[in-house]
Amino acid sequence: MEQFDLYTIKARLFPAIIAVVPAIALAVALIEIREFDLSQIWATIGLGVLLYVFSGIAREAGKRVERRMFRENGGKPTFDVLQYDDREFSDTVKKRYLSFLSSKVSRPFPTMADVLRDPAAAREFYNESAAFLRENTRDTERFRVLFEENVSYGFYRNLLGLKWPAIVLNILVSLTAFTFLVDFHGPWSYDSASLRYVLVAAAMHLAYLLLWVTDARVLNASRRYSRQLALACEVL
Structure with missing residues (x-):
């Protein structure tokens, strides 16, 4: 469970945090940290719920992206490094790995x-071998x-799955910050300079996503994951 939690944190929670960075920045700009009242508590809870929701959908969004990419690339790319036209490994090494995998899945390579x-x-042989x-x-x-x-792949896949929801959230946050900055007079005080930093952070966030x-x-x-998975033959 410790390692599962590590994967969840790095491959699912981190993409969710990156996706909602503009919302976090806006919350920090608008919430007075020195003392909490009821509205600030609700705002903090709302941010936590937003992060939880994004973390929950990160995996599903990543899986949708993964299925799309598999279709566009002719199937799972898990073992492309062992294809005959790939030069990641020499022919001798590939034959050794394929022979080993053939003995394990009980079918000729x-x-x-x-x-x-x-x-x-x-492709079925490669998929069974990867499994x-x-x-x-x-x-x-x-x-x-x-x-x-595997964590690195999960991180990039899930972040790509959250890319467009994160861009939409970025735009909404930017519009909100701009509205507060220009002519909004709410029931609590806030630092207008902080809102400018929110807009800068949102611009950098958008550039990163795009x-x-x-x-x-x-x-x-x-x-990279495919290569390392094939190298596991050496250990096994």
Whole structure:
């Protein structure tokens, strides 16, 4: 459970926090921290609920993105590093890994001719092999690097899944901050300078989401995980 919690925190909660950063900044700007009244308590609770909700949908949003990317790339890319046209490993190493996996899943590994003749059947071998490795590498201490790459992939995948909800939230927060800054006179005091920082933070947040959170980032993380999963053959 300790390692599961670590994955949940890094791969699900962290993307959720990043998604709601503008809302957190706005809450800090508007809530007077020195003393709480009822409205401030409700605002704090609301922020916590918002973060909880985003954390809960992070995994599902990431899974939707994952399914889309699998369709667009012709299937799960889990074992692309062991395909014959991939040069991540030498042919000798690939043959050794494929022979080992063949003995574990009780079916011959596909030759290059098999791949060209029936790519779907070849993909099934790779999927079964990947499933075998995942089930036999759950010891996160023994396979620490693999676990870290899995966390990295989960982080980027889930963050990509939250990208557009986060952008919508960013825009709403920016409009709210701008309204407060220009002509809103609410029932509590706030520092207008802090609202300017909120707008700056929202702009940086939007740039990060648009420029950094991309399909390519997820595919790169997936490939690193794929490579490390294949290397688990050496240990097993």
